[in-house]
Amino acid sequence: MSFLSQVLNFINDESGVPDSLFQRLSPDERQALREFELGFRSSQHWKEITQGILAAAANLSRSKDKEDVLGDLVKSARSILHADVGYISLNNGEDHDTSVLVTSGVVTQQFKDIKIPLGVGVLGMVASRQGSAWTTDHASDPNVTHLPEVDAAVQAEGIRAILGAPLTRNGEIIGALMVGERRKRAYSPNEILVLESLASLASIALEKAELITSLEQSVEALRSAHQNREEQVNELQSLTDVDAILTRLLNQGARPESIARFVSERLNTHTWIFNEAGELLVAFPDQSISSELEKVVSRAQNEESFVTEAGYSAIALSVHERSLGVLSVATTVDEAGSRIVHRASATLATALVFRETLAAAEARQVDDVLRKVVAGTASREDVNRLRKLTGFDVNDFEKSCIVSIETVDLDLRASTVNSVLAGTGIAFSHENHICALVHCAVNISQKSVESAMEPLLDWANARQGDLFIGAVPLARDLESISRQHEKSCALTRSLRQLSLTGRVAMPDSFGSLGLLLGASSESVADIVEATIGELLFYDESHSTELARTALAYLEKNRNVADTARELYVHENTVRQRLDRIKIILGSAWAAGTSALDVHLALRAWTLSNSTVNRENKREFH
Structure with a gap:
């Protein structure tokens, strides 16, 4: 077995490369190996999180008792977040307190039987914030409202750090999904997002369980009314089918197009999905939008609620007060239709947030690699990772260049450059300018670079703004790219000093004048x-x-x-x-x-x- 194969086998086994093998590597190889191991563990961690969330979601489509479903969700939350304890607490409206429904990892009966008045503890913070809340040390946190009997139960269980996410029904908080630690712990944004996603699933589970209970009681009470019983059973079956289909769509990524198609076919109507800016994302089966629809969509987004008006129904897509858009249908839905729309919106919102989190993590990886490339510290492994993440090959230096972009009157961001260049370049913010690696259709020349940057120049011209763009061909070796980047910045500064906008400057654009402009501080x-x-x-x-x-x-x-x-x-x-x-x-x-x-x-x-x-x-x- 080769030396490389031995290293890879240890990595695949997740056992870590032993020191005997690690010491045989060069310093650069050791650093690259550690970076690869970190990335591999991160990918495995997110894979485990994704599988855990999807497994929890799959339970919603099964005919299980409410306590069993919620118990599985609590166990999933505790497992995914590596917490010591997990529990679900539900509010008692008449008694104005909250009590623990299901637990995992809790060892004291005192904690299981605890009843907490509304507004006390981390649960009180969840209710007041209408969103997630946490404490790194419950006993010493001045932001937590304390009661002696509550503190005693928490201390008896040995809990110190607590994280909670609200359970909602029809926009109202009815309880919380909680995890706790028997040590101090700070929770990351990703961990908070995971618990919020599981809380959304728990909310659906509670609604489904309550619906099933309600329908079962109605069937028993109205057993003599055969026709009504059949209608209620059919409705239950329909909602079970809806849950199963939405769970399957969630497992497949819950694309907006698939959700719109499902709602349209289920309700036999037209469906539209808008983003948080009010822009149309998906329309099925057509894209016609009336002024009445625009008003209903605007109202649903502003009120963050479910709206039925003028022959349309619309529901805001949101995750704990964060607006993600609106889902609307061309019909005034009844109660059964309302449940379908609510379930579809919850599924879509969960998928959008989860997908956004993964995309943000990937974007951060790309930015990190790009910064290494520009700094001249990138390794061959970094180059390979950049090619896998973006398709851009730094080794194709004959058709690639490094570009520096500056503006004084436009709100220009790296994401905008990436969108406008549409796959021909990858950009990121660097100090006081935007840096981009750009691939030309043919070998590098003044004409080919200007052709590649033409969409961005047209974008700026349409907004009557000025862009200053300096471009230098990529160096053949990675260590020299940092100098090429400095040259592109000098060219950009030269353009600004000359007030030459709407063009691309390359090393031979100014001759010796370019050197003077790049070095002199005079105007x-x-x-x-x-x-x-x-x-x-x-x-x-x-x-x-x-x-x-x-x-x-x-x-x-x-x-x-x-x-x-x-x-x-x-x-x-x-x-x-x-x-x-x-x-x-x-x-x-x-x-x-x-x-x-x-x-x-x-x-x-x-x-x-x-x-x-x-x-x-x-x-x-």
Whole structure:
């Protein structure tokens, strides 16, 4: 068995690579191996979390007793979050207290029998916040409302840290799903999100169990009314089918398209799903939207509730006061239809939040790798990971470049750049600009890079904003990419100093002028004024073209004949103009270091002047 195979076998067994093998690796290989192990453990952890949540969701479609279903959910919460104890507490409206319904890991009867007045403990914090609440140390937390009998039960169980997520029914908090630790513990945002997802499932389980109980009692009470009994049984069966189908859709990812299709077919109507900004995500079977529908959707989102009006029904998609959008149907639903819509919305909201969490975690991985690439510290493993996550291959340097993007008047974000470039580039925020790796259709050139960046330039132009973009071909070795990034930033700064917007600058765009702009802290206007200001003033006052003649003379290697052909004038005219230039700038203006200073200033003036002309043309049109 090869050395690499031995390492991989230990990783697959999740037993860790032993020191005897680890010491045989080079320092870079050790670092790469540890990073891979961390990523592998993270993936396995999220896989276990996903399987746990989906397994808990699958229980909702089974014909189980309420206590059994909730007991399984509590065990799932405790297992996924590695908690010492877990329990579900339900509110007693008449007694104004809450009591423990099911537990897992609890060892004292005192805690199982505890009745907590509403507003006390972490449960009170959940109710007041209308959302998740936690404490790292119950006994010493001043934010927790304490009662001696409650504190005694908690201390007897040995619980210190507690995390709770609310159970809701029709928008009202009816209890909480809780986990606890017999030590101090701080809960991460991901752990809070997992418990909230399980609490949403527990809420559905409670509603389903209560519905089944209610229907069973009705069937027993109305046994003599055969027709009514059949209708209630059919309704129960229908809702059970709905739960089973929604659970299957949740296991498959619960895409908005599949939820819209299910609701439309189940209620025999049209269905629309909107995002939190009110934009249409999915319409089934068509996309026609009336003004009445827009009003109902807006009301449901503003009130975060279920709304029935003007022949439409709409329900806000939300997870504990966080708006995710609206689901709407083209019918005034009855009670059975309302349950279907509520279940569909809860399934969709849970899937959206979970998918968003996974996407955010993946985006963070991409950003981390990109920052390593730009810093020149990326390893080959990082390059391979970037290719797997995004499809971008840093090794394809002949068609790839590193781009620096700046703006002064646009709300430009990396996510916007990624969306506009549509797969040709990957961007992230870096210091005071946005950095992107861009892939061109053909080998790198001024034309191919401008073509790749054209969608972003069009986006900025449509918003009447200015973009400054510097681009440098990717280096062949990873260590040199950081220098290429610095060059792209220098080009971007050069564009800003020249006020050249709506174009892409590459290393050969400015010649030596680009080096001056990248290194100097003076403005271009100051450089031009100090060097050729008097010449420009003379041209403006006398309607002459001395500055243009001086630039052509220097560009043509001080050849009078070539300069005359370039300007379409007689050689004597050129000589006369050169004599006038000597009077204004001095006899040594075209020799030695003065020639370089004048040449750079003339080029800067030409570029700035061309920008003004383009802006005037744009305003005219």
